[in-house]
Each structure stands twice: as structure tokens, then as C-alpha cells.
Amino acid sequence: MPTDALLDRFLTGLAPLTPVAVWAHGSLAGGDYREGRSDLDLITVLDRPVTARTVWRVALLHARLRGEPLADRLHCTYLARDTAGDAERRHLTWAHEQLFRRTVTPVTRTELHSFGRVLHGVPPVDALPPVPDGELAAFVVRDQRDFWRREVDRAVNWTQDVWVDLGLLTFARATVTLREGRLISKREALEVLPGLGAPGEVVEDVRRRRYADPAPTAPAPTTEKWIQHRAGLTRDYLGPAIDSLVARDG
Incomplete structure (x- = not known):
């Protein structure tokens, strides 16, 4: 292996x-x-x-x-x-x-x-001190507010797979951490996203690219129209979603 x-x-x-x-x-x-x-x-x-x-x-x-x-x-x-x-x-x-x-x-x-x-x-x-109470939640809110919310406004990022994937998955993980005080995997986050109102066609796109079995031997054909559409859906969802999370838990 x-x-x-x-x-x-x-x-x-x-x-x-x-x-x-x-x-x-x-x-x-x-x-x-x-x-x-x-x-x-x-x-x-x-x-x-x-x-x-x-x-x-x-x-x-x-x-x-x-x-x-x-x-x-x-x-x-x-x-x-x-x-x-x-x-x-x-x-x-x-x-x-x-x-x-x-x-x-x-x-x-x-x-x-x-x-x-x-x-x-x-x-x-x-060899590593544990994370003090409250530090994890405070970091998660700060990361969403100070990094991800700012990046949502930078349209050029969101034509790239990595930004779409990590933006959505990190938001879902942050939500679960703040609600339940635990960490979840990226795959678990993918299952959480529909219940958080994330756009279904984008969630399925992430699922196919990251978790399809067997792994795709080549990228699925994409068009510039789809890439721009996906970017718009993702940004339109994440901006208000992050704002709500920060208002509730910040």
C-alpha cells in the first residue's frame, strides 16, 4: 500500500x-x-x-x-x-x-x-496539553467569521474544487462542534450538509469527487457554466449560513 x-x-x-x-x-x-x-x-x-x-x-x-x-x-x-x-x-x-x-x-x-x-x-x-474548555468553540467561531466569511466574498476562489469542498465541509463540522461539542470527519460532515440547507447538487458533486467507489479514473466532464453555477450556489449558501452561525454562537 x-x-x-x-x-x-x-x-x-x-x-x-x-x-x-x-x-x-x-x-x-x-x-x-x-x-x-x-x-x-x-x-x-x-x-x-x-x-x-x-x-x-x-x-x-x-x-x-x-x-x-x-x-x-x-x-x-x-x-x-x-x-x-x-x-x-x-x-x-x-x-x-x-x-x-x-x-x-x-x-x-x-x-x-x-x-x-x-x-x-x-x-x-x-506530550501535548489538552485544549482548555471553550478554546475549541472560540476558535471555530473565529475561523468561520475571520477567515471563511471573508473568503466567501472573493468570487475567484469558488471556481476551484478545493474551496467548494473545504468551505462546505468546514462549515458543517463547525456547526456540529458548536452544537454538540464534538468533532466529526469530513465524510460525516457531508452527510450533515443537506440537513443544514446546503444546495443538493453541490453536495452531490462533492460526494462524487471525494467519495465515489471506485475512484474516478478521470475527472467528470465539466463546463464553465456549471463551474460558475456551482460557485454561485456555494457562495449564496455559505455567506448567510456563516452569518447566522456567528450571530448565534459568536
Whole structure:
């Protein structure tokens, strides 16, 4: 299986950095993983500060993985154990085939504590503080209000599959988290969307592209008219839906 082969090679290449732990989160941990369509979302905890030499070694590791099946989908954030609990800290991250820094969000930290998959070393409970009460809900509202609501107004985004998919699925996940205090998978979110009033033809489009069995061997034919129609339906739904969520839970 290409996923297992890639993870084995990644862990072997990571060994010289003596990681305390390597965890999977997202679909790879939550039972929603679709090989070739899902990302491999990982967290590595190191036993020492991230120095310039660490950055060089991480860059070299990922460069050596290029060309491996699915390597472009492997994303990993690197935490130093003594600063892992700092929710505002930006940590070294490899994603989308480049290095940058980003925080480990309350959603990711909650996933790790709820259903994180241990690939190496200690479990999350031994190296990562739990998310304080209220922090997850506050983050979810802020993410919808400050990021997604703003992006709805940028029409050019919504002709792209990824924006349609993540915009709708993230909204559904946020709604369930705020209503029930739990996280759900993207596939579960897809089942929730019709009940939230999402446009049915767009939901079915997402379902076909992400979850059809077997996976489509080629993209279904699309037209510019459909792409624009889908974009309009999605934006017309998400704008008022996010406004209502923020007004109710913000």
C-alpha cells in the first residue's frame, strides 16, 4: 500500500532527529482516509529546540521523499517538546511541498487527544496539553467569521474544487462542534450538509469527487457554466449560513 510505504520511509528518514513522537491526525487518524485523495496530516515532536540545522535536516528529508507516491500529500508540523503547549506558537511545517511556520490549531490538538494515531513514540496525552474548555468553540467561531466569511466574498476562489469542498465541509463540522461539542470527519460532515440547507447538487458533486467507489479514473466532464453555477450556489449558501452561525454562537 503506497501510504504505508511512504510512512515507513518517512519514519526511517526521521530517525536521526530522535523524535519523541510522531502522530497522525485528520482523516488518516479519524477513519476517513482515502488513498490518493486525502492528505497525510502528521505531527512530529522533537526532544530539542528547532534550530537552523533542524530546518535543514527536515528540508533534506522531504526533498528525499519527492518522487515517492503520495509524497506531495504528506504534511508534517514539527514541535519541540518544551514549547508544544504554546497554542500561539508557530511551528516549523512542511506542507504543499514547502517549509513555513504555522500554529497547531485547537481543532488539530483536539483531534490528537480524541483519536490521534500514534505512529511512533509516546501518545499525545504524554506530550501535548489538552485544549482548555471553550478554546475549541472560540476558535471555530473565529475561523468561520475571520477567515471563511471573508473568503466567501472573493468570487475567484469558488471556481476551484478545493474551496467548494473545504468551505462546505468546514462549515458543517463547525456547526456540529458548536452544537454538540464534538468533532466529526469530513465524510460525516457531508452527510450533515443537506440537513443544514446546503444546495443538493453541490453536495452531490462533492460526494462524487471525494467519495465515489471506485475512484474516478478521470475527472467528470465539466463546463464553465456549471463551474460558475456551482460557485454561485456555494457562495449564496455559505455567506448567510456563516452569518447566522456567528450571530448565534459568536
